Amino acid sequence: MGYFKVPISGHNRDDEGSKLGMWLFLFTEILLFGGLFLVYAIYRFQYFEEFRIIAEHMDITLGAANTVILITSSLTVALSITAMKKDQDNIAVLLLFVTIALALGFMVNKFFEWNEHIHHGLVMGADVFNNLQHGEGMFLFLYYFMTGLHGLHVVVGAIILAVVIAKIINGKITKDNFSLHENGGLYWHLVDLIWIYLFPLFYLLH
Amino acid sequence: MDNHAIDSHLNFYETKRGLFSWIFTLDHKRIALLYLYSISLFFLVGVALGFLMRLELFSPGGQVMDPRTYNQVFTFHGVIMIFLVIIPSIPAVFGNFFLPIMIGTDDVALPRLNLFSWWLYIFGALMALGTLMFGNGPADTGWTFYAPYSVTSDTNVSMLLLAAFILGFSSILTGLNFIVTIHRLRAPQMPWFRMPLFAWGLYATAWIQLLATPIVGITLLMVVMERTFGIGLFDPSLGGDPILYQHLFWIYSHPVVYVMILPAMGIVSEVIPTSAQRTIFGYKAIALSSMAIAFLGYFVWGHHMFTSGMSDQARVVFSFITFLVAIPTAIKVFNWIATLYKGSIYITPNLLWSTAFIFNFLIGGLTGLINGALAADVHVHDTTYIVAHFHYTMFGGTIFVFLGALHYWFPKIWGRMYNQKLAYWALGLTFVGFNILYGAMLTVGVKGMPRRYYDYLPQFEFLNKVATVGSWILIIGILLMIYNLIRSARKGEIAPRNPWNGVTLEWQVPSPPPLHNFDRPFILSEKGPYDFSLLEKINEVEQKPLDH
Amino acid sequence: MFTNASNFTNDVDLTFAIIIGISLFFLIGLTALMIYFMVRYHHKRNPVAKDIHGHVGLEILWTVVPTILVLVMFYYGWSGYTDMRKVPDDAMKITATGRMWSWTFEYENGKKTDTLVIPIDKPVKLDLLSEDVIHSLYIPAFRVKEDLVPGDTNYMWFIGQQLGTYNILCAEYCGDRHSYMVSKVDVIEQQAFETWYNDTTQATLEGAEAGLALLKQNACMSCHSVDGTTMVGPSFKGLFGRNTEIESNGIVKNITADELYIIKSIEDPAADVVKGFSNIMPAYKDKMTQKELEQMIEYIKTLK
Amino acid sequence: MSKHSHSPSYKYDLITFAALMILTIITIWASYATGGTSVLAVSVAMLIATIKATFVVRNFMHIKYDHIIYKVFIGIVMLLFLSFIVLLGIDYALR
Ligand code: HEA
Ligand code: HEA
Ligand code: CUA
Ligand SMILES: [Cu+2]
Numbered sequence A: 001m002g003y004f005k006v007p008i009s010g011h012n013r014d015d016e017g018s019k020l021g022m023w024l025f026l027f028t029e030i031l032l033f034g035g036l037f038l039v040y041a042i043y044r045f046q047y048f049e050e051f052r053i054i055a056e057h058m059d060i061t062l063g064a065a066n067t068v069i070l071i072t073s074s075l076t077v078a079l080s081i082t083a084m085k086k087d088q089d090n091i092a093v094l095l096l097f098v099t100i101a102l103a104l105g106f107m108v109n110k111f112f113e114w115n116e117h118i119h120h121g122l123v124m125g126a127d128v129f130n131n132l133q134h135g136e137g138m139f140l141f142l143y144y145f146m147t148g149l150h151g152l153h154v155v156v157g158a159i160i161l162a163v164v165i166a167k168i169i170n171g172k173i174t175k176d177n178f179s180l181h182e183n184g185g186l187y188w189h190l191v192d193l194i195w196i197y198l199f200p201l202f203y204l205l206h
Numbered sequence B: 001m002d003n004h005a006i007d008s009h010l011n012f013y014e015t016k017r018g019l020f021s022w023i024f025t026l027d028h029k030r031i032a033l034l035y036l037y038s039i040s041l042f043f044l045v046g047v048a049l050g051f052l053m054r055l056e057l058f059s060p061g062g063q064v065m066d067p068r069t070y071n072q073v074f075t076f077h078g079v080i081m082i083f084l085v086i087i088p089s090i091p092a093v094f095g096n097f098f099l100p101i102m103i104g105t106d107d108v109a110l111p112r113l114n115l116f117s118w119w120l121y122i123f124g125a126l127m128a129l130g131t132l133m134f135g136n137g138p139a140d141t142g143w144t145f146y147a148p149y150s151v152t153s154d155t156n157v158s159m160l161l162l163a164a165f166i167l168g169f170s171s172i173l174t175g176l177n178f179i180v181t182i183h184r185l186r187a188p189q190m191p192w193f194r195m196p197l198f199a200w201g202l203y204a205t206a207w208i209q210l211l212a213t214p215i216v217g218i219t220l221l222m223v224v225m226e227r228t229f230g231i232g233l234f235d236p237s238l239g240g241d242p243i244l245y246q247h248l249f250w251i252y253s254h255p256v257v258y259v260m261i262l263p264a265m266g267i268v269s270e271v272i273p274t275s276a277q278r279t280i281f282g283y284k285a286i287a288l289s290s291m292a293i294a295f296l297g298y299f300v301w302g303h304h305m306f307t308s309g310m311s312d313q314a315r316v317v318f319s320f321i322t323f324l325v326a327i328p329t330a331i332k333v334f335n336w337i338a339t340l341y342k343g344s345i346y347i348t349p350n351l352l353w354s355t356a357f358i359f360n361f362l363i364g365g366l367t368g369l370i371n372g373a374l375a376a377d378v379h380v381h382d383t384t385y386i387v388a389h390f391h392y393t394m395f396g397g398t399i400f401v402f403l404g405a406l407h408y409w410f411p412k413i414w415g416r417m418y419n420q421k422l423a424y425w426a427l428g429l430t431f432v433g434f435n436i437l438y439g440a441m442l443t444v445g446v447k448g449m450p451r452r453y454y455d456y457l458p459q460f461e462f463l464n465k466v467a468t469v470g471s472w473i474l475i476i477g478i479l480l481m482i483y484n485l486i487r488s489a490r491k492g493e494i495a496p497r498n499p500w501n502g503v504t505l506e507w508q509v510p511s512p513p514p515l516h517n518f519d520r521p522f523i524l525s526e527k528g529p530y531d532f533s534l535l536e537k538i539n540e541v542e543q544k545p546l547d548h
Numbered sequence C: 001m002f003t004n005a006s007n008f009t010n011d012v013d014l015t016f017a018i019i020i021g022i023s024l025f026f027l028i029g030l031t032a033l034m035i036y037f038m039v040r041y042h043h044k045r046n047p048v049a050k051d052i053h054g055h056v057g058l059e060i061l062w063t064v065v066p067t068i069l070v071l072v073m074f075y076y077g078w079s080g081y082t083d084m085r086k087v088p089d090d091a092m093k094i095t096a097t098g099r100m101w102s103w104t105f106e107y108e109n110g111k112k113t114d115t116l117v118i119p120i121d122k123p124v125k126l127d128l129l130s131e132d133v134i135h136s137l138y139i140p141a142f143r144v145k146e147d148l149v150p151g152d153t154n155y156m157w158f159i160g161q162q163l164g165t166y167n168i169l170c171a172e173y174c175g176d177r178h179s180y181m182v183s184k185v186d187v188i189e190q191q192a193f194e195t196w197y198n199d200t201t202q203a204t205l206e207g208a209e210a211g212l213a214l215l216k217q218n219a220c221m222s223c224h225s226v227d228g229t230t231m232v233g234p235s236f237k238g239l240f241g242r243n244t245e246i247e248s249n250g251i252v253k254n255i256t257a258d259e260l261y262i263i264k265s266i267e268d269p270a271a272d273v274v275k276g277f278s279n280i281m282p283a284y285k286d287k288m289t290q291k292e293l294e295q296m297i298e299y300i301k302t303l304k
Numbered sequence D: 001m002s003k004h005s006h007s008p009s010y011k012y013d014l015i016t017f018a019a020l021m022i023l024t025i026i027t028i029w030a031s032y033a034t035g036g037t038s039v040l041a042v043s044v045a046m047l048i049a050t051i052k053a054t055f056v057v058r059n060f061m062h063i064k065y066d067h068i069i070y071k072v073f074i075g076i077v078m079l080l081f082l083s084f085i086v087l088l089g090i091d092y093a094l095r
Helices: A015-046 A048-055 A060-085 A089-119 A134-169 A179-204 B002-007 B019-023 B028-056 B067-102 B111-130 B157-184 B197-229 B242-253 B255-276 B283-299 B312-340 B349-372 B374-380 B384-414 B420-446 B458-491 B532-543 C009-040 C056-085 C190-198 C207-217 C259-267 C290-302 D010-033 D039-060 D068-094
Strands: A002-004 B522-524 C092-099 C102-107 C116-119 C123-130 C135-139 C144-148 C154-159 C164-170 C183-188 C243-248 C251-256 C272-274
Touching: A015 A048, A015 A134, A015 A179, A015 B157, A015 B197, A015 B242, A015 D068, A048 A134, A060 A089, A060 A179, A060 D010, A060 D039, A089 A134, A134 A179, A134 B197, A179 D010, A179 D039, B019 B028, B028 B067, B028 B111, B028 B458, B067 B111, B067 B157, B067 B197, B067 B255, B067 B384, B111 B157, B157 B197, B197 B242, B197 B255, B197 B283, B242 B255, B242 D068, B255 B283, B255 B312, B255 B349, B255 B384, B283 B312, B283 D068, B312 B349, B312 B374, B312 C009, B312 C056, B312 D068, B349 B374, B349 B384, B349 B420, B349 C009, B349 C056, B374 B420, B374 C009, B374 C056, B374 C144, B384 B420, B384 B458, B420 B458, B522 B532, C009 C056, C092 C116, C092 C135, C092 C144, C102 C116, C116 C190, C123 C135, C123 C144, C144 C154, C183 C190, C207 C290, C259 C272, C259 C290, D010 D039
Parallel strands: C092 C123, C116 C183
Antiparallel strands: C092 C102, C123 C154, C135 C144, C135 C164, C164 C183, C243 C251, C243 C272
C-alpha cells in the first residue's frame, strides 16, 4: 500500500505507446488482407486449372520489376531512419524523396499493367471477361481487388512519408523525436510485406 | 498532479461549455457520454422496431405490415442492436469513462484517435440510417447478410454493408486505444495482476475487436464489390461458394459475441465485491478466463453452420471446441457466486441487476450448450429458440449489465443519486417482462417455429401472444427506468464520492470527476484491487478535503 | 418431445433431455445458492465480511466437473448426429428442390409433386438442390434440417415411423415469402404409397385445368394469386387484356396484356417489369413447352 | 523513443536488402523449376515469401531489437491466421 503521484498521462508524448499503436494497426491491416488471402486460398484449390490458365496473362517481368521497386523503397525508408538516428537530416529527407519516387514508379508500372489488361478486355463488364470460365473471372477479380487495395496502401503510405518529409524540414522531427518517422516507416514496410505475398500468388504461380 | 491542481475543483462538465466543447473534446469522459447519448438514441429506434415485430407476431396472418417490411424491420433491428448498440455499448461508454480512472491515469493513450472513432461511429450510423432514404428501401437480408440473397436483393444492401464496414473500424480503433492504454498507462504500482477485473475484460475484448473485425470488414466489402461488378465471389450461379461467405462472416461474428459479453462480465466482477464488501474470489481465475474465452472464441465459428453443408468432420470439430468455451465461462460464474459467501452484503439495485444478469446469462449460456450439441442443434437451428438464446445472452446478459452499470456508476457520472424505490420497480418489471417474452420464444422454438417468420402456423399462436404481452411489460419497465434516471440526473440528491463504499480508484475521485480525474494522490493496495481494509482510509479523505 | 415420428426423434430428444437436465441442475442450484448467500450474509446478519482470496482446490473442482459434463454433452450430440449422416444403401432417393418460395419433390420414376409422400418404415434419402438462394428443409416432427445450397449438393435421410401428415418448413431466410414456403410430408402405408407412386393420371389433364395444375407445379402460385390479392407479383385475376404500366429497359410504357406479352413475361420477366413490383421473378425460358404456356394462358383467361 | 541496444548502421540495412533481392531471384527461378503450378510450387513460393517477410519484419521493422512482447503478438497473429486456414481446410478438404 502506498501513496504516489499520477504517473503518465494520455496527453504526454509516449513514443513506445505510439509504436505499439502502430503495430496493432498493422495487425488489423494484415487481417484485412488476410480475409482476401483466405478467399484466394479456397478458390485457388477449387479452380486450380482456371487459375493456372488465366495467370498466363500476368506479366512476370512487370511484377518482378515492381517487386524490386518495393524492396528498394523499403531499403530507402530503412536507411532514412538509420540516417535520422545518426542525426543526418538531409540524407534522411533525400532518401524519403527517393522512396516516394519509387512509390510513384510502382504506381505508374501498375497503371500500365492494368491498362494492358483492360485493353485486352480482361476487366469486369467487358465481353472477353464475361466469356471467361468462372474460376478465371474469380482470379482476375481477386487480382484487381487485392492489388488495388494494396495500391491504395501505397498511395496512403506515400502521403504519410510526404508528411514526414515536411516535418523533418520544419524541424518537428529530430534525432530525439522521430516517432512519426519510425511509424511511417513501419507502415511502408507493411506495404512491402503484403506485396511479398501478392507477387508469387498472382504472377509466379501459373 | 501539480500542474493539474489549478482547475481540479471544477468537474469535467464545468471546465468548458458549448456544443463544440463536446463534439471536439479529447476528454475520455466526454467522449464516453457522447457515445452514451448516441447509443441510447439508436437503442430506442431498435427497441421500437422490436416492439413492432412483436405486434406483427401477435396473431397469425398480417397484422401491421407486409412481409417485405417485416424483413426490413428485423434486419434493421438486428443491425442497429448489434453494430450500433451492443458492440460499442460497454467498451465505448463505460470503458472510455472508467478505464483511465481505474488504472490511475488522466486519459486514454490516444485521445485524438478516441474522438476519431466516435466520429466514425456517427458517420457509420448516419449511413445506416441513410438506407431508409436512399435506394430501394433498407436491406432485407437479416443482419447476417447471407449470400447469395444479399447479392441479389434489390434493396439498398450495399450502403448498409459499407456502414457496417465503417462501424467496424470505429470498433477496431477503440480496441486499439484500450490495448495501448492498458500497456502504457497503468499506474506504476499497478502490475497486471492488480488491475481491476473490468480492465481485464476490456483488454480481452480489445484483442477480439482488433483481430476479428477486419475479416468481416473485408468480407462485407467483397459483397459490395460483388453487387457492384456482378462478380461471383459468393454467388454460385457465377461459380462462387456461398458457404465460404458464411465462414468469413462467422470468423468475426462468433468472436464478436465475446466482445459483447466480456466487458459485461468485467463489470459484474466489480459490482459484486463492492456489494459484498469483500475481495473477489479467485481473482486470477476470473482474469485469465477472460483471456481464455477470447482466445478459444476464435475457433468455434462453425457452430453457426451445422446444417449448412460443411463437411461432417468440420461440424464435429467445431462442436467440440464450442463446448470448451463453456468451461472458462463456468469458472467465472462459480467465482462470482463464491464472492458472495461470507460477505457483508448490501442489497442495492446495482447488485440486483448483476444477479438478474447471472440468472439470465445462465439461461442464455446453458441454451448455448444445446446449440453446440450437433444432434440438438439440427433441430433448433434457425428457430426462435436461437432468437431466445441470443436475446438471453445479449439482452439479458450485456444490456442488463449495461443498465446495472448505469445504476452503479450513476452517482459518479452525474454526481447525483437515483431514486432507489423506482429503480427496484423498473428492474422488477424489466426482469419479469424479459423472461416472459423470451421464455415463450424459447418454448415455441423447440416446438419448431423457424425464425424470421412474418407469419406462422396456428399452433404457435398462444406462445407468440404470451411473448408479445411480455414485451409490453418489459418496455414499461425500461421506460420507468429511463424516467427515473433522467429525472435523478437533474434533481437527485447530491452524491458523495463513494456512495457504495467501493475501493477501486473511481471511488477515490470526486463525483463527477475533474477534468484530469484525480484531485489527490490515490491509494492502492498490494493485496489487489479489492482490498476493503482500505475503505476507512479512502472514506476518511472524503471528510477532510485536501487543500489545493 | 419423445414422439416416435422418425428414427431420429429419440436420439435428438435424449440429447436435449440430458443437457436440459444438467442445465436445470445448475440453473436452479446456482440461483438458489445466490439467493441464500444474499439473505444469509446480508450486512445486517453478517456485519463483518471475511476476505477469502480463493481456493485452489475449488477452482480445480469447478474446472474439472464442467469439463467432464461438456464432454458428455458433446458425446451425445455427436453420436446422435453421426446416424443422420449415414444413409442406408436401400434408401429411396427423392430429389427435393427449393426455390423462392416453393418445394418440388421428384421421385425416381420422374413423378413430381409439391408435397412429399413417403412410405412408412422405409428409409428415404433427399438430395437437396436450390435454384436461387439458400433454403433449409426442416421437418420439426422428424427433428431433421439441412440447407439447400445453390451450386452445392446436400442431403438428408430419415425413416417416417408414424402414419400422418407433418409440416415441412423453410428454415433459412430466403426473402419476402420465406414464412409461406411451407409444405407437408405424408407418411402412408407401403401399399397406398405404391398405388400413389404408380399413378400418373396428372398428365392427362387438358386445357385450362392443366394450366392450373402447371401454375401450381411451377410455384407460380407462391407469388401470384388468382383471387385479386397482390402478393409478391401482380394477381392473375383479370390479367388477360389488362392495361399495365411496365418498365422496359428503363422506359416506362403502357401495354395491354396479350398472349405474346404473357409469354414474354414468363420466359424473360426481367425484360418488362410491371410498375410497382421488383424484378425478382425467375426466368422460365426453356423450362416450359409451348403447349404448357398455352395451357397456362388458357387458365389465366378464365380469371375474369 | 525506443531504446536500441545497437548502433544504427547503413551496412545492416544494405545486407538485408541484398538478402531480399537474392530471395526474389530464387523465388522466380523456383517458380520455373517447379513448373509453377503444382502444390509443390505453391508451397515453395509461400515458404520463400515467408522467409522474405521474416527478414523485413526482423531487420527493417526492427523487431529484433524491440521488446519481446512484439514477438509474442506477431506469433499470436500468425497462429490465428494459420488456424483459420486449418479449420477452413478441415471443411474444404473433406467436403
Ligand atoms: C452476448 C452474446 C452471446 C454469448 C455470450 C453467447 C454464448 C454462447 N453461444 Fe451463442 N449466439 C449469439 C450470442 C451469444 N452467444 C448470437 C447473437 C447468436 C445467433 C446469431 C444469428 O444467427 O443471428 C448465437 C448463436 C449460437 C449458436 C448457433 C445456433 C444456430 O444458429 O444453430 C451456437 C451453437 O453452438 C451458440 C452457442 C453458444 C455457446 C456454447 C455459448 C457459451 O459461451 C455459453 C457459455 C455459458 C455457460 C455454459 C453458462 C455458465 C456456466 C455454468 C453455469 C456452469 C455449468 C456449465 C457447464 C456444466 C458447462 N450460440
Ligand atoms: C442487443 C441486442 C438486442 C436487443 C436489446 C433486442 C431487443 C428486442 N428484440 Fe431483438 N434481435 C436482435 C438483437 C436485439 N434485440 C438481433 C441481433 C436479432 C436478429 C435479427 C436477424 O434475424 O437478422 C433480433 C431479432 C428479434 C426478433 C426475431 C425476428 C424474427 O426472427 O422473426 C424479435 C421478435 O420478436 C425481436 C424482438 C425484440 C424485442 C421485442 C426487443 C426489445 O424491443 C425489447 C425492449 C427492450 C428494451 C426496452 C430495453 C433495453 C434498454 C436499454 C438498453 C437502455 C438504453 C439506455 C438508456 C435509455 C440510457 N428481436
Ligand atoms: Cu426458403 Cu426460407
Ligand atoms: Cu457463435
